Amino acid sequence: MRLKNKTALITGGNSGIGLETAKLFVAEGAQVIVTGRNQATLEAAAKELGPSALALVADATDVPALEAAIKKGVEKFGKLDIVFANAGIAGGTPVGGTRLEAFEQVLRTNVTAVFFTVQAAVAHMHDGGSIVLNGSVISVLGNPGYAAYAASKAGVRAMARVMASELSPRGIRVNVVAPGAIRTPIWGAAIATPEAEKAFEARIGRTTPLGHIGEPEHIAKTVLFLASDDAAHVQGQELFVDGGATASPAGAPIFR
Numbered sequence: 001m002r003l004k005n006k007t008a009l010i011t012g013g014n015s016g017i018g019l020e021t022a023k024l025f026v027a028e029g030a031q032v033i034v035t036g037r038n039q040a041t042l043e044a045a046a047k048e049l050g051p052s053a054l055a056l057v058a059d060a061t062d063v064p065a066l067e068a069a070i071k072k073g074v075e076k077f078g079k080l081d082i083v084f085a086n087a088g089i090a091g092g093t094p095v096g097g098t099r100l101e102a103f104e105q106v107l108r109t110n111v112t113a114v115f116f117t118v119q120a121a122v123a124h125m126h127d128g129g130s131i132v133l134n135g136s137v138i139s140v141l142g143n144p145g146y147a148a149y150a151a152s153k154a155g156v157r158a159m160a161r162v163m164a165s166e167l168s169p170r171g172i173r174v175n176v177v178a179p180g181a182i183r184t185p186i187w188g189a190a191i192a193t194p195e196a197e198k199a200f201e202a203r204i205g206r207t208t209p210l211g212h213i214g215e216p217e218h219i220a221k222t223v224l225f226l227a228s229d230d231a232a233h234v235q236g237q238e239l240f241v242d243g244g245a246t247a248s249p250a251g252a253p254i255f256r
Helices: 016-027 039-052 063-077 100-122 147-170 185-191 193-208 216-227
Strands: 005-012 031-036 053-057 078-084 125-132 173-179 237-241
Touching: 005 063, 005 100, 016 031, 016 039, 016 078, 016 125, 016 173, 031 039, 031 063, 039 053, 039 100, 053 100, 063 078, 063 100, 063 125, 063 193, 078 100, 078 216, 100 125, 100 147, 125 216, 216 237
Parallel strands: 005 031, 005 078, 031 053, 078 125, 125 173, 173 237
Antiparallel strands: none
């Protein structure tokens, strides 16, 4: 088991990529602290994850609540070895149709909260640990309507490189996993009905070189790699997990 006797913190660990990663971490021997905003989904996650996990209500944008949750998790499981700053939101912010509050909420959740998650965690972290931030292909694709989201995820990449410089003296690695389109609840209205979900996934498949939407386990396994000793000499990197959408877009089925 690659994470035996390790303790991990996963924000947004009550659904989607965060929950899939938590399940994989537990299977690999880790004790996992998961945080989120929804009490019901956290309780369900705790039941699914079992005694090796602690699920705590803490909005990532509420720094005191997050600090308190981390302290409680460390009291139960010991100092942290791994942090997966996964919590984030999407949100459309088209030019000409966006309120200031909506734009700032995306940045507050996806950039500011990520920084303070790391800041709160490193005070309780072993030297030689691993931090993984959740980025996105949207940071480089220029998708219409997602200015705030794209800016936030580009900010995550830049921030990770600075953090890597600052934390290297402690042997703490900081890297980014950048998912493409993954089958998770974040898509909201796009998958509101079975028919809409099929149409959405078909469209994604046509624009992805490998021909299909990604699964949460694809990201979880990449985070496991970055969190484990298998990535012991990987520092300050961004790893795209997108079926080739950013590197080889001309290979997508739509162009064949």
